[in-house]
Amino acid sequence: MPDRAALQQRLNAYMAAHGLKQTRQRQVLFDIFVASDAHLAVEELLVRAQVRAPGIGYATVYRTLKLFTEAGIALERRFQDGQTRYEAWAKGEHHDHLICRTCGHIFEFEDDVIEARQAEVARTRGLTLVSHRHDIYGECMEPEGCTWRAAAGAHKD
Amino acid sequence: MPDRAALQQRLNAYMAAHGLKQTRQRQVLFDIFVASDAHLAVEELLVRAQVRAPGIGYATVYRTLKLFTEAGIALERRFQDGQTRYEAWAKGEHHDHLICRTCGHIFEFEDDVIEARQAEVARTRGLTLVSHRHDIYGECMEPEGCTWRAAAGAHKD
DNA sequence: CTTATTGCAAACGGTTTGCAGGATA
């Protein structure tokens, strides 16, 4: 979970550099966005934003999250449900996802062995690795459930 | 590249079991589909099909490829360009993809080390692995180019 | 002759855009 101050600063710098303006809607979306360590879909963002910024619509959410992405503080993620989700991004950080088909929870993971093998796979074909997407889908093991379910109640987000 | 006869047989069995009918459109799409080892997008399928089945439209292509998928001979793949692509599928086979951002070629790969680590990642979170999607994006290394470009001309598909 | 299939056009769901009014610097 990247720290709020760093993201705020990077966003401000980007806006200043591009002559963009600070608005209530942007601040509200920023707050919601960084306060949650979940992978929020556009609709979830919108619903939460409407509490503090009545009247806000999809267009603003889409435009603002695109801005966040261009500013380098948000990462767009598309899983298999046709919805675009966003997560806060600390530059340099990287991780992939493990999605539980039973409870819907999205875990993050990083594995150096897998990372290394990927570069190797690309190299043997004459390519340099640029990026990748790696989503693993699983199901809670019965009867214990996955570690997120097991910790249910402890989590707020 | 799975063999045509096996796919044809599996499709026929599926159709017989479900009381479905053989039609010109389905045969044309099947031929195009198995004749190419590329990852065809719906529009490409449609364009090629119209040569042998004038009048055929998107609806039929979508419905037919869904049928192929249900029959277990096609696999739906969604990469980052918003288009659904289909590839012929020999049951039991599995591979991931390496996409070249320079020339657009899609390589297939499989890596046992990566496969094994994935199961491990899931296990440590209390999940059993169900499936995964792993796409690597790269760029041709200059000046040689990727192995596909290097072999350009040799390939037909 | 019965049932499945086709092609068309309309509907869809998520996302993007044009525009006139409203807010920010």
Add this chain to the structure above:
DNA sequence: TATCCTGCAAACCGTTTGCAATAAG
């Protein structure tokens, strides 16, 4: 005040669906 931003509604794009006409078994 000049410019950017917002909200709305309409446009978009890939995909799905209802329907009447058509073809397969």
